[in-house]
Amino acid sequence: MTRFAAILLCWLGLLAAAPAAAEDPRNFIYTGPGELETNLELLDRADIDGAQVVYPWRMLEPEKGVYDFSAIEADLALADAAGKQLFAQIQDRFFLAKARRIPQYMLDDPEYGGGLARQYDNPGEGEPVGQGWTAMHWNPAVRARFQALLQALGERFDGRLYGVNLPESSFDPLTEDGDRNGFTCDAYFAATLDNMRAARAAFAKTEVVQYLNFWPCEWNNDHAFMERAFALAVEEGIGAGGPDIVPHKRAQMKNAYPFFNRHKDELPLIAMAIQEPTLTYTNPETGRKYTREEFVAFARDYLGVDVIFWSVEAPWLARE
Template identity: 55%
Template structure:
């Protein structure tokens, strides 16, 4: 009896487990749209915004940076007592979008700066034609890292975080003989770790969904990226939450699930195309509750970036 009383008292004296961090919701906005959606940002269940900025916009001339658009958005977001994630885009998903600095397109040593690509969804084939910066070219990569360093000098600790764009690209090596999947993976890993090095206070989030040449981690790209992110305190995320979608379940999703309690941050997005997907069991569009449950509980997301066309935001 005395032993039982001792065990009971010992159990009661153990510290209670800390409650799970409350999930945060951010809006996906375009540049200059903060005022337009101020009514949504004023909601208590919205914590901030993610806004995409293109490389060309931020570096109109070589080594000359223009961060006025970020400054303006940051002022407006801060006035509403919300937080800002900035996404620095070096890949584009329409034929017309070539939004890198002109010196990369025409200058020597950059191989044309961009290469034609398709937004390739493994298992479903090419989706949308577009362009991607030749990050496997060391001169292009060096200029991109210079941009990241300048951004860190201006905004580290002032913005909540910085997103690096998704890993999925489709490049035909006939358009660039220097491209290999190994070189591309090494370049993206280097950029991610460089961003973590220069952003010492703001969170760094690398979007990862697929790797070219890989399926079911058969090149260990996915495994190596998640392991590096864990070891170096980098957050990871993805451009789409689609519950148990086959292609993602053979690529990034199982790794998010495996690492969900180990990564510095997991941040996932529900974009407009994501809203078009349907639950195969019901034939109906996925609901907010389904996105939220899969995103939070399976993938481990503590932040979800929501498109403003999400039905629950229109109610």
Template identity: 55%
Template sequence: MNILRFSFMLVTLTFTSFPVFSAPLKNYLYTSSGNLEKIKPLLIRPDIDGVQIVYNWNILEKQKNQYDFSEIEKDLEYVNKLHKNLFIQLQDRFFSPDAKNVPYYLLNEPVYKKGLVHQYDNPGENKPIASGWVAQKWNPEVQKRYQKLISELAKKFDGRIFGINLPETSIDIDIKKDTTGFTCEKYFNAEIENALFTRKAFKKSHVVQYINFWPCEWNNDHQYMSKFFALAEKNNIGLGGPDIIPNKKGHMKNAYPFFHQYKGKLGLVAMAVQEPTLTYTNPQTRRPFTKAEFTDYAENYLGSDIIFWSLSSPWLDRQ
């Protein structure tokens, strides 16, 4: 299957349209597969509407063209019995040195150039930099495999899951030492293509692209952020991000102002409060942000429809 190179100004997709999500803000839990029985007391709460589960690429594709979606099927059955919704996150980047969680063939067949590239991450406030890996989706051969996985997922789960989200746009690699053919433009184009491909494949379930930062860009100086938000509105691609940190300077120079600008215009906005997010403090109170502060900012400034909450969120222990 050839990967089409999409021109931003010319892209138009035909799909089953959704109205802009206008229900009150929904609370979802954020967890990993196989954890549902353990968190059942939280999941059955009336103030929890569903769960977002992260699935690594190598769990879903055991060998080349041999797909195993049994974990999703099991989780979906469990969630359905509780009358909750399932959001799946397709994970292609990993945040520890030993986590190379892509299929074995990507790491070993020469055409994929080892499939992954080393990246760095700063997971929270006052935390040491951690190293990890990200799939080379700017490599056309890797991208073909990624899109094939998305296509197979859509065949099984479109309309059965509430939504699928693609992971954050932020990556931090050593461009000077790169041997994979990475450029910021190639990466941006690949993220556009993958989001559009996912939207076309999933005609019934919601599609969300996590968007926070772009490599090589600050304050929209390459117009990556403005172009992607416009494209998302045009093609009914939901947007979101892994961190709700009210008025955080770095975010205010990147995605946050665009979420505010497009408030009420996107099909779905789904933001997360993950474990690193909980390490940030409100500079006014000098205390960790409260649920009310996260929720107010998410809903009233960012225009969020859903918050995916870490199981470590203190408010989950108080009710």
């Protein structure tokens, strides 16, 4: 063997042993109910693989045990016609004071303790803090109804939807609510994990993702909530995600982000969003809003993201 051949073989061996470069995440658009039809020109783009649509609980269960999945069916038909995939977010929390979009019977029946608990809402960088609501899953009656909804969704859509995700783990309760209808941080955490298991049981073929970003009462995993939630996701084959990709932001780096990095090769799917508030953040290194390239590089290389849900207001999606 010549010296050149030996060098070539050595170089080829090193090249084969080198880890493959991570692929860029797939792009989905992110919309609300009834908005997909008005964004079909985005869905039809070759660089868009699908859509994520947020469906409020009340829309899906207008009466107790009576389900209306017509909105999902309509969006699924649009996605199928375009040759794209649909991800459904089942929304149990809301970010406006007047938005109380859980079924009316849960607001009225004392069994559910009011159904909703007030929470703070941070709508974006530089925006005033507002008030929103989250479903009281620590109330077993509320949680049972949510899991019944997941079961009904699974019976209709398992294998038809590409994915289903549960909303963010973050909940910032209003301290002046006092007793808060039995809320404790441990009960909230246990209820969230119970819903994760229920979603996985309801969907055998469709991807299941739990949004994990923060936990009430926890900072930097000091209650091991984040650690245990990711461990359950890995064990049960549940994907993970979150509503915000903000490169190197301190709050996220002290909470969920390191766990995405640690488990990115173990989770079946990582799906994260760049929603409207995310677009308001400034990159401290440049003094300008984050670019698409900065979002994608951090999502790909550090977080291990497979799918990004892009707000239709993202500048790179601007219509001609």
